Amino acid sequence: MIPLEVINTETEKKQISPDYVRISAASAMALRMRSGRFARDFDFGGINILLNYDNGCLADCGYCGLARTRPGAYEDKSFIRVEWPLVSTDELVDRMVEHADKMTRLCISQVTHGSAHKDTIEITKKIVSRLDTPLSILCAPPVLNRERLQEYKDLGVDMIGVGLDAVTEKVFRQHRTDVPNGSLRWDNYWDIIHLSREIFGPWKVNIHTVVGLGETDKDMMDIFFYLYDNQILPYLFSFNPEPDSRMANWPKAAIKRWRRIQLIKHLIEKYELQPEALEYDEAGNLTRLKVEDSTISEVIEHLDEGIPFMTDGCPSPDGEVGCTRPYGSYKPSEQYRDFPFKPASNDVVQIRKELALEEIMY
Amino acid sequence: MKKVDKYEVDTSLFYDPQAHFWVRIDGNTARVGLSPLIQESNGAFVAIQLEGAGKELAKGESFGSIEAEKHVGPLKMPLSGRITRFNEEITENPRLINYDPYGDGWIMEMELTRADEEVPGLIFGDHNVVQWFEQELKKFSDKGWIAQ
Numbered sequence: 169m170i171p172l173e174v175i176n177t178e179t180e181k182k183q184i185s186p187d188y189v190r191i192s193a194a195s196a197m198a199l200r201m202r203s204g205r206f207a208r209d210f211d212f213g214g215i216n217i218l219l220n221y222d223n224g225c226l227a228d229c230g231y232c233g234l235a236r237t238r239p240g241a242y243e244d245k246s247f248i249r250v251e252w253p254l255v256s257t258d259e260l261v262d263r264m265v266e267h268a269d270k271m272t273r274l275c276i277s278q279v280t281h282g283s284a285h286k287d288t289i290e291i292t293k294k295i296v297s298r299l300d301t302p303l304s305i306l307c308a309p310p311v312l313n314r315e316r317l318q319e320y321k322d323l324g325v326d327m328i329g330v331g332l333d334a335v336t337e338k339v340f341r342q343h344r345t346d347v348p349n350g351s352l353r354w355d356n357y358w359d360i361i362h363l364s365r366e367i368f369g370p371w372k373v374n375i376h377t378v379v380g381l382g383e384t385d386k387d388m389m390d391i392f393f394y395l396y397d398n399q400i401l402p403y404l405f406s407f408n409p410e411p412d413s414r415m416a417n418w419p420k421a422a423i424k425r426w427r428r429i430q431l432i433k434h435l436i437e438k439y440e441l442q443p444e445a446l447e448y449d450e451a452g453n454l455t456r457l458k459v460e461d462s463t464i465s466e467v468i469e470h471l472d473e474g475i476p477f478m479t480d481g482c483p484s485p486d487g488e489v490g491c492t493r494p495y496g497s498y499k500p501s502e503q504y505r506d507f508p509f510k511p512a513s514n515d516v517v518q519i520r521k522e523l524a525l526e527e528i529m530y
Numbered sequence: 531m532k533k534v535d536k537y538e539v540d541t542s543l544f545y546d547p548q549a550h551f552w553v554r555i556d557g558n559t560a561r562v563g564l565s566p567l568i569q570e571s572n573g574a575f576v577a578i579q580l581e582g583a584g585k586e587l588a589k590g591e592s593f594g595s596i597e598a599e600k601h602v603g604p605l606k607m608p609l610s611g612r613i614t615r616f617n618e619e620i621t622e623n624p625r626l627i628n629y630d631p632y633g634d635g636w637i638m639e640m641e642l643t644r645a646d647e648e649v650p651g652l653i654f655g656d657h658n659v660v661q662w663f664e665q666e667l668k669k670f671s672d673k674g675w676i677a678q
Binding site for chain 2: 209494500
């Protein structure tokens with residue numbers, strides 16, 4: 169595979185990477201680069217950094233705020249519904265050093281762009297030279313190959329994320345390949361997933377899987393089993409429509425479906441739930457969860473104290489979730505889809521109702 | 531207007547110390563909006579829901595909610611009274627509250643029903659308003675809600 173070529177840019181004149189990056193609104197708040205507060209108070213230290221280019225991302229995914237053909241100038245586009253402030257990379261690193269005691273996980277998100285790799289290298293060097301906080305790269309497979317992935321590892325990046333998002337080739341093709349301008353390839357994504365697994369090792373590669381893009385329950389469970397068998401981590405996201413995107417009017421997954429997928433993924437990951445425990449109808453909808461193992465029964469009884477419903481993300485140095493993306497998959501006025509903290513007891517009561525487990529456990 | 535830190539604070543108005551509303555009283559009526567500090571500490575507003583037009587509500591009762599990118603909170607009556615009018619422009623463009631909290635970003639108008647009892651509980655006067663604002667700014671900053 170030949171990665172996209174590097175494009176020479178006059179970075180000194182434009183506010184683009186590597187000298188400038190965007191950071192999530194929550195990151196900007198945590199670093200006190202922007203005022204704001206969370207609906208509930210909790211410690212937050214997962215900093216998401218997004219590469220920034222004048223012509224933006226060259227892909228055109230139907231659900232993404234940064235899609236090439238989404239209306240509006242790139243610099244005005246929201247991503248995950250909120251603005252991502254543009255900041256100087258040097259100032260950002262200074263701020264992260266200043267708040268180093270709060271930092272739990274750093275992540276550079278690439279966009280599909282010819283300069284993404286070389287700029288990631290520059291930014292990574294700046295970060296690892298001054299911070300010990302673990303660093304992930306959420307990569308753009310079209311710009312990568314084996315050598316480039318190895319460069320990240322050699323620089324000290326400890327985890328690679330791949331935003332596969334669509335969990336079947338059919339769904340991927342629908343939203344990411346057969347698009348107006350800037351198609352991505354399913355095979356390319358899987359090549360990079362497998363290369364990353366080889367280079368970074370077990371449980372050091374994560375795949376973003378989005379619930380609600382048109383996949384079935386069985387599709388979701390099948391990819392979980394496949395990834396765990398290969399010691400790759402699936403991270404779960406709930407589709408959240410981006411205004412003005414091609415999928416702006418596409419419905420979110422029903423909360424019942426979402427909760428059940430969260431729970432079953434947790435049971436597979438932590439308690440080795442087997443495929444035989446799950447039954448589906450002809451359309452691939454989950455119809456039954458059969459549990460004979462007493463440990464799993466007990467976990468379900470207590471919903472593992474809410475842990476299955478917390479955000480999936482790369483770990484902090486102490487092994488907790490370090491990247492919690494608060495309010496990424498839901499509005500502050502909506503029910504939490506994934507909790508950036510351990511759900512409170514009243515949250516667990518609500519979750520239990522949403523699960524309606526009596527419908528599939530009998 | 532008085533400058534407190536980077537904020538222009540209108541010290542000719544009354545302030546609700548709990549909900550951070552400013553209240554411009556004119557006889558038996560009042561116009562109400564959010565203080566510059568509350569709009570700053572919430573971040574960019576993205577939605578506002580207003581309810582109770584024409585109803586008589588007690589001080590502290592909810593008349594809606596306001597949502598920012600990462601926060602949502604109730605709007606509670608600063609004084610008892612009947613809501614006579616909402617600012618329709620802010621429902622279309624909630625960011626007006628961020629841009630112009632004392633002007634186009636006002637929230638509602640009301641007729642006061644218990645002004646004699648309740649207005650003395652509001653903050654008023656140059657010195658008191660500035661002192662209160664400074665204390666609140668420090669409190670909000672200590673909580674990490676204000677950019678540095």
